[in-house]
Amino acid sequence: MILALDNFNAEELNLMTIFDTTTREALQSDLLTALHEVHETEMIEVIGSILEKLDSLKDEEFAEIGFYIEAEDEFTEGDAFGE
Numbered sequence: 378m379i380l381a382l383d384n385f386n387a388e389e390l391n392l393m394t395i396f397d398t399t400t401r402e403a404l405q406s407d408l409l410t411a412l413h414e415v416h417e418t419e420m421i422e423v424i425g426s427i428l429e430k431l432d433s434l435k436d437e438e439f440a441e442i443g444f445y446i447e448a449e450d451e452f453t454e455g456d457a458f459g460e
Contacts, residue, residue, distance in 0.1 A: 381438035389427050394444055401439040405431050 385393070396407035405428060412424050431439070 381434055382442050384430050384434070385427070385442075388423060389430070390442075392423060393427060398442075398444040401431055401434060401436050404439075 382390075393404060393408075396411070397403040408424050408428055408431075412421065412428075415421055415424065
């Protein structure tokens with residue numbers, strides 16, 4: 378069985394995380410709105426690719442992706458290793 382996560386490349390996954398990923402429909406709506414605002418060919422192609430892939434997913438498969446944002450380690454200025 379191929380996981381839904383495997384359908385998307387890293388660039389697509391990163392882009393999706395800046396939009397509403399609570400549901401597949403919410404993400405599709407946000408991406409369609411963004412598509413009308415974007416003028417860069419490469420970004421239009423990435424959004425189009427994501428939308429095509431989302432169309433082929435079931436809601437249950439989308440829910441398996443499990444979007445989250447990792448918290449960055451906090452460290453003080455001048456301390457490159459956070460120690």
